[in-house]
Amino acid sequence: MTAGIVVGVDDSVGARAALRWALLEGARRHVTVTVLHAYHLDIAWIDRGDIERWTTMEQHSAEVTLGHVLEDVTAPPACDLQACVVDGLPAEVLIAASETAAMLVVGARGRGRLTGLLFGSVSQRCVERANCPVVVVPTARDVAPRDELGPSAVGAAPS
Numbered sequence: 001m002t003a004g005i006v007v008g009v010d011d012s013v014g015a016r017a018a019l020r021w022a023l024l025e026g027a028r029r030h031v032t033v034t035v036l037h038a039y040h041l042d043i044a045w046i047d048r049g050d051i052e053r054w055t056t057m058e059q060h061s062a063e064v065t066l067g068h069v070l071e072d073v074t075a076p077p078a079c080d081l082q083a084c085v086v087d088g089l090p091a092e093v094l095i096a097a098s099e100t101a102a103m104l105v106v107g108a109r110g111r112g113r114l115t116g117l118l119f120g121s122v123s124q125r126c127v128e129r130a131n132c133p134v135v136v137v138p139t140a141r142d143v144a145p146r147d148e149l150g151p152s153a154v155g156a157a158p159s
Contacts, residue, residue, distance in 0.1 A: 003102035004032035014107025022105040027076040035083040037066040038093040091125035098130040
């Protein structure tokens with residue numbers, strides 16, 4: 001069986017763009033697209049007796065978020081789609097999933113606070129540490145008009 005495509009999503013425009021791209025690519029390649037939404041209980045202090053309750057609430061919230069993202073994006077008819085929530089830090093979950101994936105797809109930026117950056121922290125860590133090719137899908141606001149890009153060199157060798 002051919003390894004499939006893993007796409008990481010959160011509740012952002014960039015994640016939806018990444019999901020759309022991954023679904024089209026999965027249908028084109030005839031591979032399964034696995035949609036992952038990571039959640040992590042990020043509370044500095046909590047009573048031990050409340051950990052299970054808070055973890056359950058966090059998981060439920062992640063499942064609701066994943067459901068909303070999947071409702072917003074239509075999968076092509078030929079696409080095999082799997083979706084799940086995973087407990088863990090997003091970059092770590094996606095990097096671990098990249099070990100068995102043919103490709104990892106992420107949005108250029110998610111819900112982080114540093115909106116002026118080209119890459120968000122999760123996409124940056126995935127590019128640096130993933131065990132398979134990574135596609136970073138930009139949103140329309142991430143792409144500069146062609147005349148603002150300036151010249152580029154492809155395959156330039158030192159002389």
